Amino acid sequence: MNDVASVAIGALLAVPALSACGLALLSSYRLTSRINVVSAGATFACAIWLLFDRPAPGQYLFVDDLNIVFVVLSTFVGFTTSAFSASYIGHEIETGKLTPAYMRFYHAMYQSLMFAMNLGLLANNIGLMWVAIELATLTTVLMVGIYRTHEALEAAWKYFILGSVGIALALFGTILVYMSAEPVLGQGYDAMVWTSLMRQAADFSPRLLNVAFVFLMLGYGTKVGLAPMHAWLPDAHAEGPTPISAVLSGLLLNVALYAILRFKMLLAANAAAIAPGPLMVTLGLVSLIFAGFMLYRRDDIKRMFAYSSIEHMGIITFAFGMGGPLANFAGLLHMTMHSLTKSAIFFAVGHIAQVKGTQKIADIRGLTESHPMLGWGLVVGVMAIAGLPPLGIFMSEFLVVSSTFARQPLLAIPLVFGLLVAFGALLTRITGLAFGEPAGGAGKVEASFVPLFAHLSLVLAAGLYLPSHLVAWFQNVARLLG
Amino acid sequence: MGNLSFDIAHLFAGGLVLVSFMLLYQDRMSGLINIFTLHAVVLSLSVGWQAYTQRAWHLFVTAAIALIFKALIIPLSLRRIMVRLRIHRTVEIIGGVGVTMLVGIGLVALSMVVMLRATAAADPLAREDLAFALSVVLLGLLMMVTRRNAVSQVIGFMSLENGLILAAAGAKGMPLVVEISVAFSVLIAFIVIGVFLFRIRERFDTVDVHQLDQFRGEYR
């Protein structure tokens, strides 16, 4: 059976890589967008396969309880986003914002991004993981700049510079981890392989690990979008095509977070090393509160939801920083729910921006009246992202807050404060967007609502009921995370 | 062998830090490019020496890449960009040279403390190497922070990368994949930057990032 699994893991990488090459050559956007969907779907199918049947860890790639969560999640969101992208991009072509030539580029880049993310998640080697994440950054940079407007270029430039610095810091951290492992595992390849690193982590030099973690936290933290390294995130979300915003928020941030989690586990396994929790908790809280306040002054709808992603990444980082089975479970759940919800919101926002012809919040009003499906979809999405039940994020917030309050009541206060601040901002905005006298374009939406409502119903279902398999799986991962 | 090889490695790595300081000090565009060339040369010497002492022949490739790519091609293209964009003026250093240098010295001290404490168990060569590498990284970052001009920021970034390569070279037995990936990333980084400069050139008269910053997508 392992052979089939090995094929699946290979296909997980090969399908996007091959499609990327293929799509770069084809020109018809109708065809390419369909191929894009099909190949993303095939990738997702491979991920599902891996869920049930895992290959033995190899030198370069491996599958374990932790990364399979991320793989399934990101291939799923990648798949739905590609479906959304098909209808979104069609509109962009019709309005002439993008030309077919750019379309080839766009789809190729989309698949390269999928490839890079899958590689990053499956890599059994800290160097390989680094390379993959760097590749993912580069592809997204290119996609953010695709509209070639002043703002888009600037956003891409900012993303590129800050991302490069971040990735450089991460590389330094990676080298330091190697250095700390090298005396134990010996020179060479072994000292960079996750499976061997984790086995021997207790014997590594703790001080070196400390320094390494600082660099990794800041480096990959830049990718996660944690404040104060967040600056690239809002602009990149706002200026790129909306499917990319969805992928950025729903996937790329998670991949970077995955890297941090891996290294956190490494540190946690070394008793003498500095506890990684407090640093993550601090950065998480800073991001949460900072983003909460930033939400108030946003007048661009996509930028606002980008800040909301920062906020949620803050919460997730906080939860993982708190550690323990409950908080880790909450963190995982929150991450899953956030990916689904945030991408759903971006699906809605993409269509909204298209029908209204603007991204300015002040120019969009009364959506539930002019476009009920989009409007209520957005309302439900925002309620979900604001952590209201019965939607899924409430469950994770419930666990985060209550477990924090039981263990560290003082930490719960800034946490709750941040949540409330962010809630106030989101509520003000959604009231203005969804209600009141309609304003802005009133044209019909030519959109498929399937991805949007699929995500939202998943989020709703998860808020009410989690299948016991999923729970057992997440609990297992939570225990793994320590 | 021991002492001499150590001294030479020390010399090169220390030299790299020194050159980083020179970069920090330099406020003229052409001077900056020249010094960056020097930086790359010292790096390649350092990496080469590491390759020799570690008997890690693949490191020579890295050294060669550093030498050819960073010491030759990049300075040349930067000069071309300078000419084409008519950037000859001096670069403003935020906070003045004196303060920047002081901060730089502080950073070097910090990296010494951090690294020497952290690597107490490792062999002295690696320790020195890492400490210097960290200094170079921090100084490169400092340079990016204190310069307003895009080209000098790029140079700052590249000196930072040099620090990384120094560290990677110092890490004994680090698999080849890392060097290649570093070179690869530098390559891509440069290409993309080039594309960007080109695009920006296409639309604006300057690559002065400061003017790009005027617009944040939102108005105050």
Added chain:
Amino acid sequence: MALIVDLAAQGAQMIVVLALAPLLLGFTRSVKARLLRRRGPSILQPYRDLLRLLRKEVVLADNASWLFRTAPYAIFAATWVAAALVPTFATGLMFSWSADLIAITALLGSARFFLALAGMDVGTSFGGIGSSREAMFASLAEPAMIMIVFIVSLIAGSTQLSVVAAHMLSHLELRVSIGLALIGLVIVAIAENGRIPVDNPATHLELTMVHEAMVLEYSGRHLAVIELAAALKLLMYLSLIACIFFPWGLAPYGAGPRDMAFGAVAYAIKLAVGGFFLALFETSTAKMRVFRVPEFLGAALMLGLLGTLLLFVSRSL
């Protein structure tokens, strides 16, 4: 048999209060006139007034509603019931268990509620003035009354008037709180009955009216009922003061006709004394400005609160 006696006693009390109320009013008026060196009308004049009003036709404002026509009866009924529940000549009457002091206060509140509504029904400016001022007075008088109830019931351990009277009889003691309660209750009684210095029942001077302003639109039998209710209310307050603070002579529960007769005589004397002091007080003060009244009533409230606090504290010593 006992039931019939009880019923009879209760009925007797109801008729007694109804019969005595105009008399008390007439008595007070005539004493007042005498004090002012006037001869004044006969002591029976209120009866004549009532009869005259009853015989007259009712002139109803065009837009008066059903509420306007039913309110007099509601007011009258509530007041009558309240008055009937206060022990006059005997305690432990049949229905005295059905409402305690708090309920009696609230019953008067119901009467006032309807009166104030009736004042607003026709939609004239004077009616509104009356209702609004009455509401203000009441909003201070009622809490004051409740505080007095607190004092009394804390001393007697009950809010039942019969029990209170019995307790006062058997545990005669001087307490500061009782004094405070007495003063407070007198103030409340003056305000509630619209007597000088709070209101002048004899005036129709526009801006000083309170009670009269509310009933300005009433005429004929409606007015008669309201006037009777007002007289009943005065009687009730005097009975209340008498019953709580001067319970001497009250026939106990299950007493024979002799005790009852004695109680009745004592009650008449108490009423006369009360009426006399009321007249004396009214002739010796001047009416105060409307916005001084809250201070006057506030004093009662404070006295009540003070008395309650003293009791709460002294209980624990």
Added chain:
Amino acid sequence: MSIMVVLWSVGALLATSVLAVAMTGRIAASRIVYALCCGVCLLLLGAGVTHLGAVAETAALPLGLPWVGAHFRLDALSAFFLTVINLTGAAASFYAIGYGAHEQHPSRVLPFFPAFLAGMNLVIVADDAFSFLVAWEFMSLSSWALVLAHHHVAENRRAGFVYLTMASFGTLALLMAFGLIAAPSGYAFAAIRAATHSPWKPGLVLALTLLGAGSKAGLVPLHIWLPLAHPAAPSHVSALMSGVMTKVAVYGFVRIVFDLLGPPAWWWSLVVLSLGGVTAVMGVLYALMQHDLKRLLAYHSVENIGIIFIGLGLALAFEAYAMPSAAALSLTAGLLHVFNHSVFKSLLFFGAGAVLTSTGERDMEHLGGLIHRMPQTAFAFLVGCIAISALPPFNGFVSEWLTFQAILLSPQLSSWGLKFLVPAVGGLLALSAALAAACFVKAFGVTFLGRPRSEAAERGRETDRFSLAAMFVFAALCLVAGIAPGLFIDALAPVVKSLVGDRMPAQLGIEWLSIVPIAESRSSYNGLLVFVFIVFSALVAAQIIHRFGSHALRRGPAWDCGYPDPSPATQYTASSFAQPIRRILGGVAFGARERVDMPAPGDARAARLDITIRDRAWDVLYTPIARGVEFGADQLNQLHFLTIRGYLSLVFVALVGLLFVVAAWP
């Protein structure tokens, strides 16, 4: 299996929501949905009533928190609140069968109304922290959507914002409370009950519960959302929000503090009582100053919540000093008021809704004289007014009377703080009762009596049969609960017994339907006799007068001291009615200010009188908070406009700072 009935009914309500979405645009939708809601509510009501004295039933579903599951439990307390909720729920649904026809955008009301009902019912039966909070917030969320039903009005949007923000705040406070008392994996209430807590915890939990449940119930100063949101919603929803949802908050408080938290400390009651007293008085004072009928009613809910909390606070005090029978009396008083308030407040909101649909006006200054045009509504509303003013023989009086009786027991408490506080609270309670009467004289007098102040008021028509039926049923209930309170007190006995371990003496055995809280020699009240007495004497008086007096009646112009003015503008208005009380209490309570602009003699300008009234809670609490957030947002917002260099500097500083930490690490 009552609990299963409840759960299935909740499911049915949710299904009705879905049905409402599916039927969007159909004309019949409104009637069908409301009729379904009414039926389900009646079913739930039956379940609640029959379960009042029965043994607790539990059920668990594999929903919610995975390793806890969703637990549901129907015990006496739940059954009582189930009754309260669904009584009003059924009436409101029935009322809405008629009222809903006036709705302009039924698609914005119909889907959320059943969901709202479902949410409230779920809160009551939830038996673990997670389900409780989910249901709690679901209830807020669905009612938020209902508040936004008329979203074109900017004021309503603001109301929705304030409402949901406060609701969310409350939920987070409760969440923290549960976080504190939950056993490590025990979010189920049974586990929480069984757990023992370190000494400092319960106090903190009480504070958090007061914040959480108090913000939903409308305790001052957490009440600010209430007068905004309740008027904004359609009237049958207002009736539910005001009459029932605030009670769900009371339920939350009782459940956590009396049931889950274990024995109370003496100082808890201090907090609860002072909050209750202040809330009662401030609520009614604010209400007096309003001239929007629905807002007036909303502020009145604040007052009544205060009265309920006074009862609960007394119960806590007696419980802390081991006086279970007194605690039972206080708790009964509080819970009975819960029931009573839900009845008359819903009735009043129904009436306000009828006025609103008939005239299109909520502002009392534009109403008047409706008693002629809507006599039946006026009658029902009048009953509600009397009941809420705590006047005998209606039900409002009974619960306040019981509260007074409880206060009179408090000298036996041995804490000095309570000795001083309780009488003062008693004074506040009396004050609020008196002011409530004043307020409802104003509400009824200005709205229904006098002459119409606008054309809209002149055109008013009697409302539809469904609405009237709902109102009359509740008016009758006000009377029944007023004259036979023993019935209700006895029904509450198992509830009270389960919470404080004792109950009030059984009332039904007492002759003449009297109620006797402790002993007959202490106090007793008989609503039936008082009622019969009043009716009897009124009839006697009327009979005698009509027999012996004159029958003649003549209609004529009003007398008005000889100066009748035909303009209805000369009538007393709502503001002028409140003027005396505003003068004497307004300055302190809400910084009321009057500015008179009197033109000089000869100047033909109209004179102007401007009155400003401020809700101090805004000034003291919310405006500074809002400013703080704005300030923070403005300050941090500058970080959005940094140059890339600036951002790099942030990263740089963070890096160097962390390296310092690592360098300094031992």
